Amino acid sequence: MVLFDLPTETKKDKKAYIDFRKNLQRDGFTMFQFSIYVRHCASCENADVHVKRVRSFLPDYGQVGILCITDKQFGSIELFYGKKIYAVNAPGQQLELF
Secondary structure, X not given: OEEEEOOOOOHHHHHHHHHHHHHHHHOOOEEEEOOEEEOOOOOHHHHHHHHHHHXXXXXXXXXXXXXXXXXXXXXXXXXXXOXXXXXXXXXXXXXXXX
C-alpha cells in the first residue's frame, strides 16, 4: 500500500504528481482512495522488489509512505460510505508464469 501527499501548487509539482501516479499504475498499483494505491504481492521478496521500484521514482517533494500488510489484514478492512457497509474489493489475482 502506497500512501502519499504531494504538492500540486506549480506546474512542475503537478507534473511530478502525475508522473508518480502513472509510474504506480505501470507497476500494477490500483487506486484504493485518492492518494492511496494498493498492489497485491505474493511474498515479502516480491513486495521488496516493488518497494525498491517505488523508491526509484519518488518525486523531489512531498511525503510518500509504504505499508505492507497481509491478505488477511487487508480482508478485515471495513469500508463505510455513509452508514451502509460495502464489501471490500479483493486484491488482484497474482498470476504465476512457468
